[in-house]
Amino acid sequence: MTDLVIGSGPSGVSVAKALLARGRQVLMLDGGRRLEGSAQARRDRLAAAGPESWSADDVKAWQAPQFDTPPGQVRRFGSDFAMVPGVETLVSPDRIGLRASHATGGLSNLWGSAVLPNRAEDIADWPIGIDDLSPHYRAVAEFLPISGRVDALQTLFPTLSMQDRAPLTPSPQAERMLTHLDRQAPRLAKLGAHAGAARLAVEPGCQYCGQCLHGCPWGLIYASGQTLDVLRHNPDFHYRTGLVRQFEERPGHVTVTLEGGETLQADRIFVAAGVLETARLMLASSPNSAARLQLQDSQHFFLPSLHHWRAPRRPDRRPYHTLPQIFIELDDPAVSPHLIHAQVYTWNEFYAHDLINTYGSKLPGSAPVWRLLAQRLVVAQAFLHSAHSARIDLTMAADGRLTPTVQGNDETEQIMARATARMGQVLKLAGLVPLSFARRPGDVGSSFHVGGSVPMAKTPGAGQSDILGRPKGLSRVHLVDASCLPSIPATTITFSVMANAHRIGMLAPDTIPFV
Numbered sequence: 001m002t003d004l005v006i007g008s009g010p011s012g013v014s015v016a017k018a019l020l021a022r023g024r025q026v027l028m029l030d031g032g033r034r035l036e037g038s039a040q041a042r043r044d045r046l047a048a049a050g051p052e053s054w055s056a057d058d059v060k061a062w063q064a065p066q067f068d069t070p071p072g073q074v075r076r077f078g079s080d081f082a083m084v085p086g087v088e089t090l091v092s093p094d095r096i097g098l099r100a101s102h103a104t105g106g107l108s109n110l111w112g113s114a115v116l117p118n119r120a121e122d123i124a125d126w127p128i129g130i131d132d133l134s135p136h137y138r139a140v141a142e143f144l145p146i147s148g149r150v151d152a153l154q155t156l157f158p159t160l161s162m163q164d165r166a167p168l169t170p171s172p173q174a175e176r177m178l179t180h181l182d183r184q185a186p187r188l189a190k191l192g193a194h195a196g197a198a199r200l201a202v203e204p205g206c207q208y209c210g211q212c213l214h215g216c217p218w219g220l221i222y223a224s225g226q227t228l229d230v231l232r233h234n235p236d237f238h239y240r241t242g243l244v245r246q247f248e249e250r251p252g253h254v255t256v257t258l259e260g261g262e263t264l265q266a267d268r269i270f271v272a273a274g275v276l277e278t279a280r281l282m283l284a285s286s287p288n289s290a291a292r293l294q295l296q297d298s299q300h301f302f303l304p305s306l307h308h309w310r311a312p313r314r315p316d317r318r319p320y321h322t323l324p325q326i327f328i329e330l331d332d333p334a335v336s337p338h339l340i341h342a343q344v345y346t347w348n349e350f351y352a353h354d355l356i357n358t359y360g361s362k363l364p365g366s367a368p369v370w371r372l373l374a375q376r377l378v379v380a381q382a383f384l385h386s387a388h389s390a391r392i393d394l395t396m397a398a399d400g401r402l403t404p405t406v407q408g409n410d411e412t413e414q415i416m417a418r419a420t421a422r423m424g425q426v427l428k429l430a431g432l433v434p435l436s437f438a439r440r441p442g443d444v445g446s447s448f449h450v451g452g453s454v455p456m457a458k459t460p461g462a463g464q465s466d467i468l469g470r471p472k473g474l475s476r477v478h479l480v481d482a483s484c485l486p487s488i489p490a491t492t493i494t495f496s497v498m499a500n501a502h503r504i505g506m507l508a509p510d511t512i513p514f515v
Contacts (some may be wrong), residue, residue, distance in 0.1 A: 003434070004256065004266035006244050006281075009106025010494050011481040011501035012272035013227040014140055016237065018505025019270075025236050027266070030230070031102025031256075032241030039079040047217035051209035051318060055381045059211075066214045067353055072097065072443075077215035080111035089276055091403045096392065097446020098295075100276040102243065103344045105225030106446065107274060113221050114324050114343055114492040115146050115199040117159045117499070122338050122385065122489040125256045127458040127467050128503075134159045136499040144498065145203045145222055145228075151196035152185065153172065156329055160199065160495075169205055172312040172347035173378060174325035177430040181326075184429040192332030198324040198343065201494075208319030213348055221323070247477065254476045268476045268508065271483070272501065275451050276394075276402065278483045282471070283396040292395050293463070298449035298488045299389035299412055301341075301425055301441040303380045305432035306370045306373070310456045315347035315375055322348035328380065328426055329491075335418045338385035341490040342423060344378060352376045378432055380423060383447060386488035388415040390444045394453070403476040406444050416441065451470070451482025469504050480504050 002025035005016050012028060019026050028189050032381070046054065046062060053335040065078035070084050072093060082103040086093025089100045101107045117137050120130040135158050146160070149167040170178060181188065181195045194498060201222035212221065219226070231237045243259040251264045279293045325345035331339055351374035356367050389412060393405040416439075424434035457464040460472045469484040470477060482493060489496075 002266055004029065004237070004254070004264065004269045005272055006030075006256075006269060007106060007274065007277070007481065008104050008106050008224060008228050008239075009101070009272060009274060010224045010498045011174075012106070012270075013224045013231065014498040014501040015270045015272060015363065015478075015480045015505035016231055017143065017227070018139075018477050018502045019508075020231070020234055020236055022506065023233050023236070024208070025238075026239070026511055027238045027264075028231075029244060030104055030241060031107070031220040031335050033081045033101075033103040033134060035077055035079050038078050039081075042215050043215065044391035046211075053480050054209075055086060062211060062413055063214050065348060067350075072099065073101075076110055082107065085398070089402060091397050091399075091401050093404075095236075095406055095444060096404050097273070097443035098276060098392070098448065098450055100274055102327055103458045104228065105223045108223040108494070109225070111201070111221070111223065111324060111494060112343075113201040114327075115144070115148075115160070115201050115316070115495045116327070116341070116491040117157055118491060118496045119157060119339055123487070126486045127456050128500075130159060133499045135504060136451045136502040137495065139502050140495065140498045141225055142285055144201055144495070146199055147202050147204075148199035149197050152188075152194050153196035153327060153329065156194050156331070157491075159257050162199070166204065168200060168202060168321055168323070169208065170197065170317070170325050171315055171320045171346040173307060173315050174344070177310060177311060177344070177346075177378070177432070178306070187427065187429055190426055191422060192330055192335070193422070194329045194331065195199060195426070195430075198327050198328055202323070206321060207375050208321055208496050210316075210320050210322055210348075213350065244281060245284060247281065249474050249476050265478075270478045270480050270505065270508075272481045274481055275453060275483050278394070278479060278481055279453050280400075281392050282479075282483075283394070283402075284400070292393055293447070293453040294407070295392040295450050296386040296452035296485075296488050297389045297391060297445055298386055298490055298493070299416070299441065299444070300382045300447040300449070301382055301411075301416055301420070302437050303382060303420060303427075303434060303436065305378045305380070305434045306376045307429050307432050308376075308377060309431050311375075320347065322346075324381075328423065330419060330422055330426075333420065335422050336385065336388065338387060340382060340384060340423075341382045341488050341492070342382040344380050346378050347375060353381075378427075380427065382419055382423060383449060383490040384412070384415055384419065385490050386452065388412055389488075392450075433498075443460040449488055449490075451485045451488055451493070451497075453483045454479055456484050457486070461486055468508055478504055478508055
């Protein structure tokens with residue numbers, strides 16, 4: 001028998017790499033959804049032509065599907081292959097921004113590519129520490145492309161060295177902002193703020209075509225399907241499609257039941273299906289029909305600003321990219337006992353589109369004004385620790401979907417207001433005018449920085465897992481996605497999920513007593 005990895009997202013490929021490094025036999029299962037042929041053909045045509053050859057109509061046709069995305073959905077490459085519609089997973093998805101994926105590579109197909117490790121202080125209450133994760137951050141960084149530079153963020157996150165890594169060229173607006181922030185370092189320090197270039201999971205060779213939020217035609221933004229393609233060359237690795245609907249741990253093995261009734265047996269299973277699918281699988285496999293899981297969220301909000309200086313050149317003219325440009329970290333107990341993380345976005349096509357759609361109809365003929373305003377718009381997306389955020393209770397409905405119930409947090413608004421005021425001070429030092437009145441919070445779960453439904457504990461009780469992600473009472477089932485995280489720090493989640501999955505894969509015992 002072999003080790004079975006359920007899911008091919010970032011945690012799935014990370015645990016698989018660790019298991020293969022130990023000489024284990026690995027079978028990976030996922031839903032198998034891929035970009036359909038017509039969308040792939042459009043993507044290939046753009047990539048072959050190169051941005052200098054694209055006409056305005058080519059760009060418009062590439063962007064149109066993303067602009068027409070239904071509420072709650074995120075779309076890339078003109079396709080919905082990477083995200084399951086909310087109503088297929090959740091009984092009441094209206095207040096929940098989180099979605100599942102049945103795609104090869106999971107939600108990493110939609111990832112915004114931001115990379116940061118956890119800070120030691122923000123996981124001080126975990127049963128594992130930064131020293132336990134550090135070697136696995138390094139192991140993941142060997143196959144995860146990371147761009148960035150040595151700057152003020154290096155001392156805050158020493159576990160991710162930017163030495164010998166090349167940053168993406170910042171947009172003209174970001175370049176001006178970084179210059180301002182570098183000059184204002186002493187004043188930033190008094191505000192408990194650290195700022196630097198964004199760390200991004202992007203391969204070298206960026207074409208700066210500006211289509212990042214619509215889908216990179218060359219696939220230079222990392223998605224875990226790229227690592228899966230490498231794994232398939234390993235003779236000890238096997239892959240097939242199939243959705244797992246239930247598992248049962250028995251003496252000597254685990255039996256999993258696939259959609260359609262087929263069963264498979266494995267020595268151990270490593271569940272990397274994403275937090276919603278993992279929750280559904282746990283609830284479907286529980287003998288207690290009244291079981292409930294609770295997801296922890298990292299609440300996020302958007303804070304728009306306008307710059308009052310002239311950019312070196314028009315921000316909507318290539319070359320430029322539309323991924324996060326700058327990271328800002330707030331580290332002040334007067335704002336929050338936990339780090340607050342923000343990602344700064346400069347020009348992208350959604351600014352003008354959204355302004356015109358929102359206000360243009362009320363002021364006929366005003367579209368040119370909104371386009372000019374959009375060229376000066378800069379947006380910070382800020383994240384709070386899960387301690388300050390809502391939670392989502394999940395139970396299993398009779399039809400097999402999940403029934404979510406949001407449990408609000410009385411601290412959310414207070415911490416968000418403090419963070420907004422302090423972030424506004426930082427943005428002013430970058431030469432911006434923050435529009436605090438226009439702050440917009442995201443729906444619960446819409447940050448996709450969500451997890452902790454079966455959190456790790458040194459001595460796990462009911463509803464918890466041990467430090468190898470094994471739920472209480474199970475020996476051969478390991479949760480390796482964000483479901484096993486004890487809390488959700490504000491910093492970017494994917495890199496830490498990958499490192500923890502790699503850690504579990506390296507430490508999971510070969511000899512397993514049945515509990």
